[in-house]
Amino acid sequence: MRSVFRAILPVGVTLALAVGLALSTVAPVLAQNAPPRIVIGSGVIEPMPIAIAGFIDEGGAGDYAREISRVVQSDLEGTGLFRAIPEDAHISRVTSFDSTVAYEDWKAINAQVLVTGAVSVSGDRITVKFRAHDVFNGTTLEGAALQFAGTTQGWRRMAHKVADVVYSKITGEGGYFDSRVVFVSESGPKNERLKRLAVMDYDGANVQYLTDSASIVLAPRFSPTGDRILYTSYESGFPRITLMDVGSLDRRSLDEQPGTMTFAPRFSPDGGTVVFSLARGGNTDIYALNLSSGGLSQLTNAPSIETAPSFSPDGSQIVFESDRTGTPQIYVMPASGGEGQRISGGQGRYGTPVWSPRGDLIAFTKQNAGRFHIGVMRTDGSEERLLTASFLDEGPTWAPNGRVLMFTRETSGAGGQASLWSVDITGRNLKQIPTEGPASDPAWSPLLP
């Protein structure tokens, strides 16, 4: 036994000394085995200062160059994410599209991004080219040096496309400027309101009327390709779903069953199916109509009112509104139908749910404590956030990039009027969309091709 201890003891002492030596010498060095790490956890959230140099007339452009640069600036500033530095504060003047950019001059005015461009017109053809520069990096933003060509009638679309690219390259999100909005244009006194369908650019420009004021129209919806519109018409005296071709303005009613009313239509993501509400015998359920075959299928079967269906972007689910519990709430069911699972859990009444193009959020109208709100929640009903509050806000519609919502706001009183408003999903940048008169029921188109 003693001999064993005599054999182990030196090894144990050596072992202890070695470990101690290793820890005492290695640990301090290994603690510095990487550069110092500093956590930046608090930044600022404010509009990014950018400079839009006046687009250069490279031949025959005339006012187009100035107007295009103005629209680009308006688009970017209108997001609330950018602040354009006034042109009279610019130190450098861009006299040629291909001249070297004096980055130091733009740094001096704290411009973080510089947009330069040039326009040329030949006949009725217009060409717009542009570059977006990262001023502090001294380079052109990757993928932000492009050229568009088209007819002079489409000059605003080209300006929107320029802004879309710049917006996308800076924010990392898709653009939404080159899109249109269909809405209900209203006129006349409140108790005898005339309504007709109209379509406009997302910013309220280029208004075109699609119907006259002979009958009431409600709730228009764009097809996924933007070439067709669904809406509810009272032309027959009863609400009927009508399908309109935007190019030819041809229209036809869908599912004309006697003794029924159809309303609240919406396209499926592939455009081949329309889901809508059908009221028959005092009960309202959700149905799906195959546009190719004309086949009709019932998706819900409950004694309550089921309405306002909206597909998820992948077409697998439908979010809708039901008052089966006594108050309108939001439910999600498979696209093939079913009872659905309630996702709204707060107090108040929920309605007009719309699935985000990104698929991550559902926008809705909420009425609670005498006020209306536009809000968003996760698709499982969590993280509900109310973005607006007023006497009457309703009917949200998503921008193509899922970042902005447009909705109807109506003021109170006998002289109250409806108008179109938009808000960023962060709750910022709430603003009114300019329209010629009262307007309601907006529906955003996809990005135009």
Place this chain on the structure above:
Amino acid sequence: MRVQPRVQTGTLVSGLGHAGLILWVILGDWLFASAPADQVIVTQVSMMTSAEFDALQAAASTPTPSPEPAPKPQPRPEPKPEPAPAPAPEPVVEPTPAPEPVPEDLPTAAEEQLLPSPSQEEQAVPDAAEIVAPVPTDVPEDAQTSDTPTPAVSDQPTAEPVVPQEPTEATVAEATGTVLETEANRDQTEALGMTASIRPRAKPERPPEPAPEDVAAEVAAAVDAPQDQPADEPAAAAPTEDAVADALAEALAEDTSDPTSDTGGSDLPQGPPLTAGEVGDVRSAIGNKWNLGSASTDALRTTIVVRVSFSPEGQPTDIELLESDGPTEAATSTAFSAARRAVLRASQDGGIPLPADKYDTWRVLDLVFDPNGMRLR
């Protein structure tokens, strides 16, 4: 004649009696000394009037500093907040036996307190304090309990990078997050003074733990560290002492599990560490230029680590993306652009406050841009 002997006996008895009496008288005081008489003490007295006596009685009725009897045990009164107690007189030092050692973990009184000494007098039995049952509280009916205990502290070390906090004289400005104010909650946030986020902050997701193979590779890399890092070099081990070598390898493995250790040694800081104040200055300078106002919602959920190399003048010479944790590649690209822009702007607008005498330390910095505290979901 027969009468003569009887007279002789009487005379003898009388003579003996008288002789004894004479001896007692002569020797009695010497043999049986009496106790000395008490000495008379003479004191002087003064006369007082009855009025003076009454006044003396009246004065005697006021409290006197005479020692009080031992207090009877009384029910402990309710503690009341009192001003700071008067300094107690110093106790008389008496030779007392050494106190027994008291375990350090026992609670000790804040002040020295007198204990009531047991009295020999018969005392009344103190009344017991009234037992007051605690007020029962209503238990929520929907409260849920679990049979399995929940550990109070996680037994897993956090994988989040920890910035060493060192004492410093400088005060770092407290960073304030951005509170999302919408039209719907404007009143609420105004009422709150915009000091609290309306939503709880999301806990950053813990990065996945490295796979065992990765750890083994890192250990191997650490053991095979370059020769210019003598501390990384294992101590010389005799071929026969495998236990020593194993212990060294284990010690190295424990300390090289840091996922940030794969720097190859070229970026190792050589100088004294930055103080917390210096780190705070850098953080503030860059954070003030880190603008996420134009970032996508996905970018606001993307945390990146950027490695910045600096010239001795404090100018960034190289900025590279080291790590990222975000939902999409586009979001990572956007987050990196914003971070790079922040570094460049900070270096140009006043410069990044880096102490010149510690260039060897900040020659290369890893900056973690974590927007989770600012995220707007």
